[in-house]
Amino acid sequence: MSDAHDQAHDAPHEGPIKTPKQLIATVVASFVVPILAIILLINYVSLSPKKAAGTEALEAEATAARIQPVGRIELKPAGAAAVLRAGEEVFTAQCSACHTAGAMGAPKLGDAGAWGPRLGQGYEKLLTSALKGKGNMAAQGGGEYSDVEVGRAVVYMANKGGAKFDEPKAPAAAASAAQ
DSSP states (O other), rough: HHHHHHHHHOOOOSOOOOSSSHHHHHHHHHHHHHHHHHHHHHHHHOOOOOOOOTTTGSSSSHHHHHOSSSOOOOOOOTTOEEEEEEEEOOOHIIIIHHHHTTTTOOTTTOOOOHHHHHHHHHHHHHHHHHHHTTTTTTOOOTTTSOHHHHHHHHHHHHHHHHHOOOOOOOOOHHHHHHO
């Protein structure tokens, strides 16, 4: 039994590559096959259709839509003032969220006790607080509403709280009335 075992180990070892031509083919394949696999994987992952010249992806409107700015600044000409909104309308749109419920310490609409100390400071102080912000109230100046419209909302709320303020007039109307 030991003789059979020794004869199996004494046989020369042979591999699958028997000629130099097979060796060269194996070495070349060991480099080319992984490179082709990587290229195929990259193409598979990025299979999205690519826009080419002549498609609508390169038109001026499409390019402008892709590079448009995140924000915009619109300047309104001084002479092109729109119709001023009433104080009640501005109050409903901007102020009612806090001043109707009294949220975060805001005086409620029509609560004379809460408005009393504030009314003693005068209209100008109330308007400044509304435009620049005070306490938990954010500044309203420079937003969607003009300073005159915010002033009208202040007068509306103050008058509901017991004041007798006159509603501010439009700047152009005030200048023509002075003449």
